[in-house]
Every structure is written in structure tokens, then in C-alpha cells.
Amino acid sequence: MGETLLTLNGVAKSFKDVDALVRVDLEIKSGQVVGLVGGNGAGKTTLLRLMAGVMEPSKGSILFQNNPVSSMRNKLGVVPESTGLYSRLTAWENIRYHSRIYGISDDVAWNRVSHFAKMLDLTDSLSRHTKGFSRGMRQKTALLRALAHGPDILLLDEPTAGLDVTSARTVRSLVGQLRDEGGTVIYSTHHLAEAQQVCDRIIIVHNGTIRADGSPNELLESTQKDSLEEAYVSLTSDKARSRSEDSKKESRLARWWRLFLTGRTPQIEGVGEDE
């Protein structure tokens, strides 16, 4: 196992009165592929955003090689769930835009990108505008963009969500290749099978807390279950909370206006109803 890259000490994150993460202590070492597994609203994306330095924790600290992560963002490569490509730019222009901000020369970026583009079968599409790209091509382009500056850690937020089987397989192969080359990847996913296939270490996040952290075998041993799915269910048996945006209170005026415009929602017997 390599050196410690990322350290999270007592990290908590709240949005107004919603606790997105309660208390997280983690260490990410180099050469690992770490899977963040959890349901919708578990806190995976918040955790990734904190690790990426785009959010500040409400409590605790996040350090990258003993420095605040927000000052070390040039060492990270991030692929958000939305990929974030500009449709009026070509794939290469999208990649070049980010690498220039990272201070990487176009030649160096091109050399790295062309190496990975062959692996992802995207070489011919680099000069095309991304407007007509499929979800898979967008995801691959975002991956190339995140790799162009040679990051120490790659943070991937649900990289295979919405991809067809072949594209998802290609993305997983790339992650495997990165691990073989000694790279470090943090990989958030809903799918246990995928996490088991790709990750050396799985962190189960539920209701803003870390429920388990270890290799797939360690998780099975600690829960005394035969499959990861059963282990996951036993660790997350308490009811999942609603997402922070779902719990926003609707003002009286907003509710009156909604009802005025659209009328009442049909009610299911015994379930909460509009006043």
C-alpha cells in the first residue's frame, strides 16, 4: 500500500438544517481504487465534492498530503456526474480548456490524451463538437479531460450511470488500467456488483455516515453474510432519509400558488395530502 494522499478528519457537512454528512474519518492511500457505495441521498456526492475541494466541510478537515485540499486541486482529476462538457466546443477543445487552466502545455496534454483516447476508442471523435455525443462518449471525454494533467487522484461520480454495457465496460477497464499503473481512483456508484468488480476497497455510505469500510472480503467477514448485497442490506437496514433538496419546506404562499395553478394532487388513501 502506498503513501496517504487524502485524509478526512471528523468531517461533517450540513446544509441549513439538513446533515448531509455526520462524521467521516477516512484515509485514502495511493494505488487504491476506492468505491463509495450508497443509495440516493446517502451523501456520496457530497463526500466527493468535499474531497474535490469545491465545498468546505462544516466541521473537521480534509487534507491532501497534509495540505488543505482546496489548495491542492491541481493534484486532483474530477469527473462529476453531469460530465460538464461544452457542446459548442470539440472534445479536444474541452480537454484543452481544462488542461490550460491546470498549466499544462497543449503538447503534453495531447500526448496523455491520445494515449488514453486509444484505450477508450475516442481518437476519431476528438475533433468533433460534443453536441451530438452519446452519454458514453461524453463520459469518456470527461474522463480524458480529468486525466490530461496527470492527477494524483481521480474522483469519479457515478461514471457508468446511464451508459450502455460496452461503454460501462470500457470505463471500468480504464479504471483497472489506472490501478495497474499505480493510480488512485475514488469511484462512487449505486451498484455493488460493479464496486466488487472494480474496487480494492468499498466504503458504504448511508444517511450521511460511513457504515462499513474495507475490501469486499472484509465486508463479507464482518457482516457474516454470503453476498455483498446481503451485507449491504444488513448495514443499511434503517430507513433512508429524504434528500436534502426534497426536505425543503414549501412556503404557504408557494403552496397556495401551486394549488391555484395546478389543483390538488390525487390522493392515495392514508398517505399525506395537500391541505
Place this chain on the structure above:
Amino acid sequence: MSNSWRFISTIAKKEIVEFIRDWRTLLALIVIPLLIFPALFIALPLLLQSEAAELDALELDVTWQGDVNDELHNSFNESNLIINFETIPDDIENLSDIGGDLDRIRNQETQAVFRLIENESGWKFSILYVSTSEASSEARSRIIEAISAWESDVVNGTLVEAGLEPESTLDPVQWDGDYESADAATKGEQAGLVLSLFIPMVIAIWTASSAIQPSIDMTAGERERGTLEALLCLPCSRIQLLAGKWLAVASITSAGVALQIGGLLFAITYLASSSIIGLPSVSLSSILLLLSAVVIFAIMVVAFELALAMKAHSVKEAGSLLGPAILFIIFPALFTQVINLDSVESWWFAIPLVNILLAMRELLLDRIIIEHVLVWLISSVFYAGLAAWFAAKQFKREDLVASLS
């Protein structure tokens, strides 16, 4: 190249490239501003002239009812009016009572009906026409012109018969010499006055309105399209991000305003060649101060619009916020046009927006009043700083990431 400038220039360059790749944007922000004033000042008058010439050449049918006057009849013929004589209807109360002629006038069977009767005291007449018809109105104008000339002849004849000299009797107080040579203002200053009435307004309204679309696209648009999160993960600060986007919006807006002013100057040069208006004479100091005023104004407006657009969660919401905000520019711009610059108090130059607009008006008149310059310069730098601070506050908000569309 410092890191900070590298971040800002890279962001600005990318925003501009992405923006100008849309031909609709180019049309709206580059081509239209360039053509709007030449179209307004050159093409429109030419069109009006050609329409007027076409109308002049038109033969118009007029029905003449009542007494006939040969002199007037000849004058009508010279004015391209085709006359058809009739008697005056019996069933009318006075000459302006349309009576049974209503339908044929409204149906344009005749463009106008001219009624004339002679009595002991002189002549009485009326013209029946349709004010909403150009041909009918033109027929009326030609009749009135002919009557005025005829009436003048009649009056002059009467005065001469009475032994009076018509010119000294009708116009006893006269201007001596040339009107224009009595004005101490130079042609250039007069042109400056004319331009000061609309250039500040054009700059203000165009800067504010043309910054709306790019401001929304680069903020709420990024949020809606999901590109903002990836951008926020980059190793540049939010302030550098704001500065890059500001530079892009300001460049696009400045290009639009510069082209619009270029088009305006071209139109003025064209009009100057036909002696309608002179070229304004503005000193170099006034031009430099004018440019400073425009730059400070652009800093303030663009920063404010970026901040408002960043506050919105979607393009639609940003449009709803920024659309009405343009009224905050239009009203002060209109208001400022009526302020009398000769007796304006210095505190006017401290009011947001009004200060820059007044400053531009004064400078176009080549008036540099140190007290005014200091007040508008200090106050507008303060307001621009305030707008930049507000924008920075919006860009630093954490929920930019937490509440992505």
C-alpha cells in the same frame, strides 16, 4: 505570465470562442448594432424620400362641389389633382357635414371632396377626406397648399387695392441677416449637443441589454447545462472565475457598443456630407474621460448582471430577473436627458447611473468641470466596486454546487 492572469485569460478566451460560434449571437450582438444607426439615419430617410416622391407623382381624384374659381382650379391642375365638378348637396347643415358623401369617401371612389361657396364676406370652404388614408391625406394637403397660395394672392390684392404695402403690413417685425451666423456655438459644438441627447442613452441601454444574454449563458446557463461543477473543480479561485467571465461579457458587450458607435459615426459622417449635421468637436481629454466613464459603467453593469444571473437556478429564472432589471437603466437614461446641464448641481453626479449618463452628456459637449468629474469618477468607481463585491459574493456561494440543476 502569472497564474492569475492565465486563469482569467483562458476562461475569457473560451467563453468568447464558445459564444461567437453561435451565428444567432453574432447577428444579435455584432451585426445588428453595426447596422442599426446607418439603417435609422440613412436608409430610413432614403425610404421616406422615395415614398414621398412616389406620393408626389400620384394623380388624385378630387370632387369639387359648389362655386368655381378659375385661379384655384388652375392651381389644382398644377398639383396633379383630377377634378370632377358637382353641385353642393341640399341636405347638409354646413360645408363640413359629410352627408351622403360618406360612403364614396370611405371607399376611396374619390380621394377628397372640396366644397366652396362665395358669399358677401368672401369664400367659405371645407375638405372632406379620410385621415387614415395616405392618398386622401395627400389630396387634402395639396388642396390646402393651393388654397393658401390663392388666399395669399387675394390678401395681397386687397392690401394693394387699399393702398398698403403687403410685406410691411403683414410682417412688420423681421429678422435681419442669417439665422445660423447669429449662433456663437460652432457647428461641432452643435453636433455635440445633438449627440449628447442620445449617445449616452444608447451606450447605457445597449451595454445593459447586450450583456444580459452572455451573462445568463455563462452563469445560470452553465448551472443548467451541468458544466459549472466541473469548472468549480479546477484549481482557480471563484474570483478568478468571475474575473474571466466578466472579461468575456465585457469584451462581447464592448464590441457591440463599439460597433454601434462606429455605425453611428458612419451615419453622422454621411449626414455631415449632406450638411444636415456637423461632426462633433470633442477634445482628447474629453474623449479619454468619456472612455473611462464607459469602462466604469461596463464594469458596474456587467458585474451586477453576472451576479444576478448567478443568483438564479436556471436560464428561465435568470431571464425573469434580468429582463425587468433593464428598466433600472432605461428610466434613469430617459430622466437624465431632461436635466439642464447649465445649472446642474454637483450632487446629481453622485447618483448611480445618472452620474455616468450626465458625465457623458457633459463630455460630448466638451465641458470638463473638475468638480463634476471628481464626483462622478469617485462615486462611479465606488458603485462599480460595490457591484463587483456583490458579484464576488454570489460566485462564492456554496449552493452554486449544492443546488445544481
